């Protein structure tokens with residue numbers, strides 16, 4: 001009779017840094033895919049895995065990585081995220097001790113930091129759950145809606161107006177795909193660089209409704225190469241949202257500070273405090289920092 005092999009491996013911060021480094025490598029190794037980077041789609045995975053949280057019932061959030069299961073993987077809002085989950089699966093095979101929730105959220109942190117964004121405090125502790133932990137459909141925002149919907153969705157997670165506006169600045173990165181959301185195009189001219197260009201463009205460009213067969217979206221009048229979703233444009237129309245959007249357009253340091261805090265909070269939604277390994281979140285080093 002063979003005894004079960006005892007695996008009392010307790011990963012340290014250095015072990016998680018190794019995973020971070022591997023994530024950084026893999027998101028950069030994207031070939032012809034979207035400007036040669038999986039960074040934006042991996043960031044979107046971290047957000048959609050966390051943004052299902054409902055503070056009233058304590059359900060949803062990043063704890064159980066339930067997007068591994070159907071039907072959540074097939075929810076309309078998650079269209080295209082199989083790309084990010086498949087990229088992450090490679091890393092999971094190499095570091096089998098990490099939970100999916102920790103892996104996906106750490107990847108969100110690595111994506112932001114490696115694309116020249118702010119440092120985002122992060123700590124491990126999420127556990128792999130079961131299909132029965134899955135949140136219902138409809139918890140993520142619908143891009144065709146207005147300010148009341150945005151508030152309903154984000155207040156349910158426990159965010160306020162300032163945090164909502166800061167989080168949406170992630171749309172400096174990546175693009176919309178017609179075969180995923182139906183929308184089309186990037187928000188900024190540098191979709192693999194974390195900047196406050198999203199807010200600057202919102203105020204500096206003239207935005208007009210695009211004439212096309214797809215869903216209602218805006219395009220910049222000058223170049224017609226950038227886009228805004230109806231929910232992005234609302235940040236310049238709603239009085240309270242506008243105040244913060246303007247502040248972030250004018251002050252990149254303020255944006256970085258507020259994004260970091262709100263994103264760190266997002267990534268911990270739904271994780272019971274006692275599950276966290278460290279009492280304070282860690283700052284993972286960028287690949288560049290480790291070179292010097």
Ligand code: HEM
Pocket residue numbers: 034040041043044047080141142143144150167168170171173174175176177178180181182183229231263
């Ligand atoms: C992409 C909607 C908030 C990060 C997208 C797409 C839509 C969308 C429709 C395009 C998906 C595709 O076709 O590939 C929204 C709405 C939001 C919101 C309605 C809130 C009102 C956020 C937040 C984050 C985020 C809070 C992160 C903190 C991203 C990123 C992409 C993206 C990085 C690009 C993905 C890629 O390039 O593949 N979002 N989003 N979004 N979103 Fe959001």
